[in-house]
Ligand code: ATP
C-alpha cells in the first residue's frame with residue numbers, strides 16, 4: 066500500500082478508532098459516601114475508555130464528579146453500599162462489580178453472584194473475600210490458618226469479665242477492636258488499665274469485638290498487591306506508613322532499611338496473604354515491622370488503599386489502573402517504581418474550614434515534584450481526608466527538602 070493510500074485508509078477510520086473502548090465491559094463501583102478511592106478509580110477508568118457506574122448515596126459524590134453517565138441506561142445509582150435493592154440495581158446495569166470499601170452488604174453480593182451464574186456478571190474481589198475481610202476477627206483467623214504471621218488475638222465478648230479475661234491472657238495494654246465497620250482507628254480502643262474496661266465497651270458500642278496483643282512495632286509498613294482472577298499476584302514496592310491519631314499521615318516509598326532482604330520478605334508475606342483469598346483486584350496489606358526484623362500482618366484491605374496513592378505518580382502503573390486491568394482480565398502493568406524516591410502526604414481536615422487545605426495546596430503548587438489531588442468533597446471536617454499530595458524526587462535528600470515546606474504549612478497540631 067502506498068503512503069498516500071495508507072493515509073487515506075487511516076483517515077477513513079478515525080472516528081471508529083477513537084471511539085473503540087478499551088473494554089466493552091461496564092464496571093460498577095460500590096462506593097462509600099463521598100469516597101476518594103472510587104474517584105481515583107473512575108479517573109483511571111476514563112483514561113482507558115472504561116465505562117463506570119457509581120453507587121453512592123451522594124448525588125454529587127467525588128466519584129460521580131469524574132465520570133458523566135455515558136448513556137441513559139448507564140446512569141449512576143444514588144444509594145448505599147449496604148442497601149440490597151440498590152446493589153441489585155447496580156448489578157443489573159454492569160458486567161463487573163467492584164468495591165471501594167469492604168463494609169458493603171456482602172450477603173447481597175453473594176446472592177447476586179449465585180443468581181448471575183451462567184451470565185457474564187463478575188464480582189471482584191469475590192463476595193467471600195469481602196465477607197472474610199470485613200470481619201477483622203475472621204480475617205485474622207483466615208490469615209493465621211494460611212500460615213501468615215499475625216500477632217496473638219482472640220475473640221472477646223462485650224462484657225467486663227470477658228475483657229478482663231482477655232487482658233489476663235494477652236496483657237496490658239490491650240488493643241480492643243470492633244470486628245466490623247472499622248476505619249481510621251474508629252473501632253479501636255487501647256485498654257491501658259482494667260479501670261477503663263467499661264469506658265472501652267461503651268466507646269465501642271454494641272459491635273462484636275475481639276482483642277489483639279499490643280504490638281511493640283518499630284515501623285508500620287504496607288505493600289499493595291494486585292491479583293488476577295486466576296490467582297497470579299504481583300506486589301508493589303514496600304512503603305513506610307506513618308499514622309497520626311490512627312489516620313495515615315505520610316507514606317514513604319520505597320522503605321529504607323539496612324537489611325537488604327527485608328523488602329523481599331515483606332513482599333513475599335504480602336503476596337502469600339493475597340494468594341489466600343479469591344477474586345481479582347488490588348489489595349492493601351498493612352504490616353508491623355519489629356525491632357528484630359520480624360513482620361506481622363495487621364490487616365488487609367480488598368481494594369485500592371491509601372498507602373498506594375503514591376503509585377499514581379511514582380510507579381509505572383498505578384494501583385487504580387492495575388485494579389481495573391485485573392478485574393477486566395487485561396494484562397497487568399508493571400508495579401515498579403519509576404522514580405528513586407517518593408512520598409505521599411494526606412490532606413486531613415483540621416476543622417470545618419478549607420483554609421488550611423488551601424494553604425498547603427498553594428505551597429505544593431510551588432514545590433517541584435509535587436502533585437496535588439483534591440477529592441471534591443463538599444464539606445471539610447476535622448479528621449476527614451480532603452486530598453493528598455504526592456512528591457517525587459531524585460533522591461531521599463531531595464525528597465526531604467521538598468517535603469519540609471509542605472509540613473511547615475500544616476496547622477500546628479497536625480505537622
Ligand atoms: P484503617 O483505616 O487502616 O482501616 P482500622 O480502623 O481498620 O484502620 P487498624 O489498622 O486495625 O484500624 O489500626 C489502626 C492503627 O492502630 C494501626 O495502623 C496501628 O498504628 C495501631 N494498631 C493496630 N493494632 C495494633 C496492635 N495490636 N498493637 C499496637 N498498635 C496497633
Ligand code: MG
Pocket residue numbers: 247248249364
Ligand atoms: Mg481497617
Ligand code: MG
Pocket residue numbers: 351363364
Ligand atoms: Mg489499618
